[in-house]
Amino acid sequence: MIVTETALAGAYTIDVERHEDERGHFGRVFCTDEFAAHGLHFTVAQASLSYNRRSGTLRGMHFQFPPDAETKYVRCTRGAIFDVIIDLRPESPTYLRHVSAILSANNSRGLYIPKRFAHGFLTLVDDTEVSYLIGEAYAPNASGGLNYADPLLAIAWPLPITVISERDRNWAPIAVDGDDRLARMDLLASA
């Protein structure tokens, strides 16, 4: 695996070293020891699959409030997505900055997302499947979100958004004079 830290500390792209032969290829996507060598101590509590019928489908920008924050390891196993993560750690030098990556079945790239990040994606083709490994149990009452079109975040989505849930369309933009969602992301709250 090729484990590369992104511009947001603690978030990594994970590329597969493919062993190619006439049948196709084989490669590792997760290894406890290799992760640990990069300081990543990831144990899987749940795995989820997201199927998306249409190109232009947006899911996000989601996070779980501490103490139920989630670590996610995301990969696109069919089709392609424009994947975006946002640093919500108030103490971080890259607070509220985002990073994007194209994840596709062709490139087999994965994204490792630490706790206290928001995550979302836009499908780039029809029939796209996204596979997650998640480090913590799901706490439905701890879910929160940010608006994908928030001018403060300034995410340059590469396609028009044509399919989105009502919940995701209606997340409030960040309030610059104090936002309760962001206030709840600090280290004390996550302790």
Ligand SMILES: Cc1cn([C@H]2C[C@H](O)[C@@H](COP(=O)(O)OP(=O)(O)O[C@H]3O[C@@H](C)C(=O)[C@@H](O)[C@H]3O)O2)c(=O)[nH]c1=O
């Ligand atoms: C996220 C989640 C949802 N659900 C249920 C709640 C609901 O009835 C149904 C669909 O949930 P949602 O609309 O939240 O699904 P979705 O919008 O696909 O939510 C996902 O979006 C991406 C961007 C992420 O990063 C994921 O962690 C997750 O938040 O599935 C679970 O049972 N377990 C889970 O872990």
